[in-house]
Every structure is written in C-alpha cells, then in structure tokens.
Amino acid sequence: MKTVVIDGVTVQLASPDLIDQNWVGNMDVLNQLMACWVLVHPSDLPLNPRLIGRPGVGKTTLACAAARVLDKPTYIFQATMDTRPEDLLITPVISESGKIKYVASAIVTAMLEGGIAILDEGNRMGEKSWASLAPLLDHRRYIESIVAGIKIKASPEFRFCATMNEDASTYEIPEYIQSRLQPQIYIDFADADEELEILRANLPFAPREILNYVVSFLQKAHSADEPFSVRDGINITRLVLKLGVSREFIQREGESFTVDEKRLRELLHDAVMGILGDDALRYLA
Numbered sequence: 001m002k003t004v005v006i007d008g009v010t011v012q013l014a015s016p017d018l019i020d021q022n023w024v025g026n027m028d029v030l031n032q033l034m035a036c037w038v039l040v041h042p043s044d045l046p047l048n049p050r051l052i053g054r055p056g057v058g059k060t061t062l063a064c065a066a067a068r069v070l071d072k073p074t075y076i077f078q079a080t081m082d083t084r085p086e087d088l089l090i091t092p093v094i095s096e097s098g099k100i101k102y103v104a105s106a107i108v109t110a111m112l113e114g115g116i117a118i119l120d121e122g123n124r125m126g127e128k129s130w131a132s133l134a135p136l137l138d139h140r141r142y143i144e145s146i147v148a149g150i151k152i153k154a155s156p157e158f159r160f161c162a163t164m165n166e167d168a169s170t171y172e173i174p175e176y177i178q179s180r181l182q183p184q185i186y187i188d189f190a191d192a193d194e195e196l197e198i199l200r201a202n203l204p205f206a207p208r209e210i211l212n213y214v215v216s217f218l219q220k221a222h223s224a225d226e227p228f229s230v231r232d233g234i235n236i237t238r239l240v241l242k243l244g245v246s247r248e249f250i251q252r253e254g255e256s257f258t259v260d261e262k263r264l265r266e267l268l269h270d271a272v273m274g275i276l277g278d279d280a281l282r283y284l285a
Contacts, residue, residue, distance in 0.1 A: 007150045016074055019076075022068070029187055074115060077120065078120045089143050114158055121164065126171050137160065189229070
C-alpha cells in the first residue's frame with residue numbers, strides 16, 4: 001500500500017475504486033457536473049455539487065463516469081449513520097507489529113492524489129461528521145486530523161461531490177454545509193428510450209423482448225410515482241434470465257438467448273415479485 005509522510009507522520013493511502021462505467025442517458029447532467037469542476041482562472045476554485053435523486057437513478061454512476069471522462073482516479077466513501085469524523089479523515093489502527101499506524105480515508109487519499117472523491121449517501125451522516133469536512137469544502141481546502149495531529153491541504157487537482165437520496169434522509173444537512181455543497185444537480189428517472197439504452201448497456205446479452213417488457217413496466221411505475229428505478233429494472237432482467245435458464249424456458253445459443261414467448265410473462269411475474277414484491281405486479285403489461 002502506498003504511504004506518504006506528512007509533518008513527520010506516515011499515512012497509508014486508500015486504493016482507488018476501479019469502476020469502468022460510462023454515463024448512459026441524459027447528457028445534460030453529466031455536462032453540469034463536469035462544469036462544476038472547471039477552473040476558469042488561476043485563482044478560481046472548483047464547486048462541490050450535490051447529486052440528488054431517488055435511490056437507483058444513477059447518481060454514483062454519474063460521478064464515476066465524470067471522473068472517467070476527466071481521467072482522474074476515483075475514491076468513493078460510503079456514508080452511514082455511524083460515520084465518525086475520524087472515519088472521514090484518518091483512522092488509527094494497530095499494525096501487525098503492534099504499533100499504531102494511520103490510514104487515510106478515501107476522501108483524504110483523493111485530496112493527496114488529486115483525484116475525485118465521491119461521498120455517497122451523505123444525507124445519512126450527522127452534523128459532527130459534516131463539520132470535519134467544512135474547511136475542505138470552502139476556500140481553505142484542507143482537513144485537520146486531531147487523531148494524527150496533522151493538517152492536510154488538498155491538491156489543486158482534487159474534486160469533490162456528494163450524492164444524496166431525496167426520499168431517504170436520516171439527518172438534516174446543516175445550512176453551513178449546504179452552502180458549501182452547491183449547486184444541486186437533480187437526477188430524475190430516465191425516459192423510455194434512455195432506460196432501454198441503460199438496460200442494454202448493462203445487459204448487452206439480454207433479449208430485446210425482455211428489455212422492452214421491463215422498460216414498459218418501469219415507465220408505468222414512474223407514471224404512478226413509484227420509487228422503482230432502472231437499477232430495479234436491471235435486477236429484474238437478470239432474474240428473468242436466471243429463472244428462464246434454470247427452468248429451461250430460455251435457451252442459450254452461443255452469446256444469445258432464445259425465449260419461449262408463452263413463458264415470458266410467467267418469468268416476468270416471478271422476477272418482479274421476487275425483486276419488488278406483490279404490489280409491483282400491477283404495473284406489468
């Protein structure tokens with residue numbers, strides 16, 4: 001593992017998240033996000049956007065895709081209700097030799113390596129943890145680790161964004177943090193053509209007739225303001241294929257599949273029920 005020495009303290013860095021994803025769908029939100037990170041003058045600073053939307057609409061995928069376009073290493077920190085300030089910054093651990101060593105979080109590693117930090121589901125985190133990031137998210141661009149006794153300045157190449165579920169907040173985000181997490185970029189459900197494109201990108205081997213059924217199901221659910229996302233659609237499609245192959249209703253021929261049309265609705269019924277429950281069956285065509 002890579003280490004750096006800061007003010008005489010050796011810090012072990014985290015490994016980047018190797019996520020090979022492209023953004024499929026509304027390109028406007030990708031362009032908005034990348035614009036937030038552009039510097040228009042040597043004295044300019046990047047913005048720290050909030051990506052907001054329902055679970056499964058692709059907020060983290062969007063951020064990873066932007067990092068890939070910019071050819072920057074990506075570091076994802078998964079926030080929870082139990083996230084502590086030291087979890088976000090530097091954590092002391094006991095090494096194999098019995099000595100204390102200091103391990104940088106994904107966010108601090110991104111700061112040092114000039115990468116992109118994605119704070120995932122930041123609305124699950126309490127104010128005390130957010131407060132530890134306040135100086136990083138304004139013009140100061142540093143963090144201070146009380147545990148390790150060091151202050152770390154972010155690389156000029158460092159970029160940050162946070163994802164938040166608009167319908168699953170655990171804590172209110174403090175106003176002084178909200179003012180540092182701007183702008184807000186909303187990711188909505190995709191339209192039918194975009195959802196079909198997303199499903200095909202994630203499941204290129206899936207028969208078109210199955211994808212069309214799943215897209216139709218998702219669009220009807222969206223119209224009824226159900227929270228079902230394209231992530232659910234991907235999982236439903238996977239389960240349809242697995243059930244179909246195991247029951248021999250779907251035959252694999254090389255890299256393609258042949259579907260027994262008479263059995264397809266039965267497979268869709270069982271897959272939707274297994275992924276989303278009985279109430280979701282009303283949206284099947």
